[in-house]
Structure formats: structure tokens, C-alpha cells
Amino acid sequence: MSTLDGLVVLDLSRYIAGPTASMMLADQGAEVIKVEPVPLGDPSRQSGPFDQGHSVYFMSANRNKRSLALDLRSSAGLAAIKKIAETADVFIENFKPGTTEKMGIASEHLLKANPRLVYCSITGFGDGPVGASMAGFDQNAQGMSGLMSVNGISEAGPMRVGVPVADSTTGLIASFAILAKLHERARTGVGGLVSTSLMQSTNFLLTYQAQKYLSLGVVAVGEGNDHPLLFPQGTFATRDGYLTIASGNERMWRQLCGALGLHSFAEDPLYSTNEGRLTNKHELRRLMEEKLAARDSHEWMQVINAAGVPCGPVLGIDEAFEHPIAEELRLAETVEHRDLGEIRVLGRPAMTGDEKWLRTAPPVLGQHSAEILSEYGVSEVDLEALISSGSVIQG
Numbered sequence: 001m002s003t004l005d006g007l008v009v010l011d012l013s014r015y016i017a018g019p020t021a022s023m024m025l026a027d028q029g030a031e032v033i034k035v036e037p038v039p040l041g042d043p044s045r046q047s048g049p050f051d052q053g054h055s056v057y058f059m060s061a062n063r064n065k066r067s068l069a070l071d072l073r074s075s076a077g078l079a080a081i082k083k084i085a086e087t088a089d090v091f092i093e094n095f096k097p098g099t100t101e102k103m104g105i106a107s108e109h110l111l112k113a114n115p116r117l118v119y120c121s122i123t124g125f126g127d128g129p130v131g132a133s134m135a136g137f138d139q140n141a142q143g144m145s146g147l148m149s150v151n152g153i154s155e156a157g158p159m160r161v162g163v164p165v166a167d168s169t170t171g172l173i174a175s176f177a178i179l180a181k182l183h184e185r186a187r188t189g190v191g192g193l194v195s196t197s198l199m200q201s202t203n204f205l206l207t208y209q210a211q212k213y214l215s216l217g218v219v220a221v222g223e224g225n226d227h228p229l230l231f232p233q234g235t236f237a238t239r240d241g242y243l244t245i246a247s248g249n250e251r252m253w254r255q256l257c258g259a260l261g262l263h264s265f266a267e268d269p270l271y272s273t274n275e276g277r278l279t280n281k282h283e284l285r286r287l288m289e290e291k292l293a294a295r296d297s298h299e300w301m302q303v304i305n306a307a308g309v310p311c312g313p314v315l316g317i318d319e320a321f322e323h324p325i326a327e328e329l330r331l332a333e334t335v336e337h338r339d340l341g342e343i344r345v346l347g348r349p350a351m352t353g354d355e356k357w358l359r360t361a362p363p364v365l366g367q368h369s370a371e372i373l374s375e376y377g378v379s380e381v382d383l384e385a386l387i388s389s390g391s392v393i394q395g
Contacts, residue, residue: 002029002354007182009090010081011035011065012072012105014042016138016164017198018094018122019061020171021178025090026064027348027357033084033372034065034363037072038393041365052340054364061171062362063335063345068373069366069393076391078103083376085110085117089191090178094122097132107193118181118191120174125199141166141198150209153224170201231277232256235314237289240296246310250274259307260291337361366393 007030011022019034019042026032036042047057070077082105085091091110093100100106107119124136125144134140142148142160152159177194185191203210209228212218220228227233233246247253257266265271270280277284292300297313304311315323321332330347335358337343348357369392373383386392
């Protein structure tokens with residue numbers, strides 16, 4: 001039995017943030033009903049690239065779910081949503097603020113009919129007067145949160161992270177908030193509203209960079225691959241490529257000096273303290289890379305790791321998935337897709353002892369419409385009428 005067996009999640013979210021939240025719950029055994037608008041479904045289905053017509057963007061966040069394709073502008077479609085929500089445990093939406101009120105499926109509507117429901121609302125910038133007026137996408141959340149200002153190097157200007165980190169992080173935080181509310185419900189018997197936003201979750205990622213400003217008024221800038229508070233900790237050139245080296249304290253610095261044959265540097269006033277190393281980091285980097293240029297990356301990895309200093313290669317995505325550690329951590333899994341046959345998908349980021357967590361591939365649009373609506377009392381005659389009218393798509 002999986003951790004969340006028996007939990008029913010009604011997910012109306014689109015793109016990455018909300019679907020990531022529901023996927024995290026699905027991976028732990030929850031039944032996720034992914035509601036998609038007709039005729040095209042989740043907009044991410046139209047985002048390339050495509051594998052034989054199927055969006056890999058969509059597939060990245062929608063495994064272990066069933067797809068119900070409905071006309072959300074019709075009375076029949078909204079009636080179906082409300083019917084399922086009456087007995088569901090969790091409801092997730094990431095519409096623009098005010099949209100669910102117009103649809104009649106805002107938290108106050110659904111919680112009145114089902115007080116045990118945990119209603120999760122995800123926005124770009126909250127539902128206040130300023131935030132509600134702004135469309136929320138990963139790109140502008142990365143920019144407004146402060147994240148882009150500390151990414152890259154200051155000389156090149158702000159730079160976005162190369163993955164939708166605002167969306168993905170928001171999904172992870174939303175799933176955490178949902179589980180916390182479910183835990184509270186176990187004591188009180190009552191659900192309620194939880195909310196998060198791209199701005200909140202991405203700003204939260206600033207950690208010590210944010211606290212530097214809040215405590216000291218120091219505004220951080222982009223430091224590239226160098227750690228902003230510790231040196232040497234970053235990416236360094238070797239004879240055949242690059243290594244990441246993380247000398248995190250004075251003990252590690254002395255051990256690194258020994259590994260590189262720079263024994264005198266451990267006591268050199270210019271480099272013996274972290275403050276000195278930060279002040280003189282450009283010259284120190286040059287001297288370190290002179291030594292590193294004598295060997296290939298894999299040779300230095302063995303030497304530096306043996307000295308007790310974290311060190312690793314800089315891998316491309318292809319190399320990361322083919323590395324022996326990828327198999328040990330199950331970074332990718334295989335599953336049978338209805339149209340594509342066996343496909344590889346991302347593994348889950350935490351182990352909970354459930355070896356059969358990957359139950360189904362990302363669904364095709366409306367793949368489970370008929371079976372879901374039948375489970376919630378729609379007769380065969382009414383179902384045929386809904387499909388004929390275009391209010392429901394059966395994939």
C-alpha cells in the first residue's frame with residue numbers, strides 16, 4: 001500500500017506549478033483526476049518539443065494521473081467538477097485571481113459543500129490588488145523575486161535559471177502545504193484553504209542571500225559559479241574540462257591545499273582565512289588552475305575526494321542520466337504509454353519504500369473521461385450525449 005492510498009485529488013491546474021504539486025501526491029499513491037479543458041487540454045500539451053505528437057513538456061509533470069477532458073464553460077462541465085469536489089480530499093487550481101469566483105468553484109463555494117476539502121490555490125503574485133493584476137509565469141517570477149539578480153555574473157546582467165525553478169519549487173511547496181493541512185484535518189475533521197505563489201516560493205529560495213539583505217542591508221549580485229560567501233567553492237578548469245570543488249570550511253581548505261600540492265597556502269596570510277581568500281580569489285583561482293591544468297578531471301576527482309573535500313564533474317544532462325549514480329538513485333524510470341509504448345520519465349526525488357510507485361504514464365487528453373464520470377454517477381446515456389455535444393472528450 002502506498003502512503004496516500006485512498007486520497008482523491010481534483011486537479012484543475014495547468015502548465016508546471018500545480019501539476020507538479022498533484023504529481024508529488026500521485027507519486028505517493030493519491031488518485032489524481034486531472035481536469036483539462038476541451039478541445040486542447042492543458043495548454044502545456046501544445047508546448048514543444050514533441051515525441052510523435054505528444055508534448056514532452058506535458059509529460060514531465062503528469063505521470064500517475066487520470067485525464068478528464070471537460071468543457072469548463074458549460075453548466076454540465078462545471079456540474080461535474082462540483083460533483084467530484086463534494087467527496088474529494090484535495091482541490092488544486094492555478095487560475096488567474098477572480099476566475100474561480102466567476103466559475104462558481106472558488107474555495108467558499110466548494111468548502112461549503114465539502115468542509116473536509118483541502119483547497120489549494122496557486123497564483124503568480126497573490127490575490128492582493130497589485131499581485132492579482134499580474135500574469136504569473138516562471139520567467140517574471142524569477143525576475144521579480146530577486147533570483148535572476150544573483151544568478152550569472154554581474155557583468156553580464158541578470159540571468160534566469162535554465163529550468164522552470166519558480167514553477168517547480170512552487171509545486172513542491174504547494175504539496176507540502178496540502179499535506180500539512182491534511183494532517184490538521186486528521187485532528188479537526190475540517191479542511192480549508194491553503195495558498196502559495198510563484199513569487200513567495202522563488203523568493204524563499206534566496207535563503208542566506210535574502211537574510212544578508214534583511215539583517216545587514218547587503219544587496220547580493222551575481223557571482224557566477226563561485227559561492228558568494230566561501231572560497232574556493234565553485235567551478236575550476238582542469239586539463240580536459242571542469243570540476244566543482246566545495247571547500248566549505250578551514251579544515252577542508254587545508255586538506256585541499258595538501259591535495260593540490262599548495263601546502264604553503266594553508267598558512268599564507270593572503271589565503272589562510274576565508275575572508276582573505278574571498279578578497280584575493282581571482283589570483284587564488286589562477287594559481288589553483290595552474291596546478292589543476294596538470295591532470296584530467298577524473299584524476300583530480302580521486303585525489304581531491306580522497307582528501308575529504310567534495311569534488312565532482314560538471315555533467316551535461318545526457319551524462320547525468322547515464323552516470324552510474326543515476327541508476328543507483330533511479331533518476332529515470334520506464335513506463336508504458338498508451339500511444340508511445342515504453343518511455344523513460346523522471347524518477348521521484350524521494351524514496352518511501354514503495355517500489356511500485358510509478359503506476360501509469362502521463363495520460364492522453366481525456367483518456368479516462370468516461371470511466372471517471374461513470375464512477376461519479378453519470379449514466380451511459382448522459383455520457384454519450386456529453387461526448388456527442390463536445391462537452392466531454394473521451395481520448
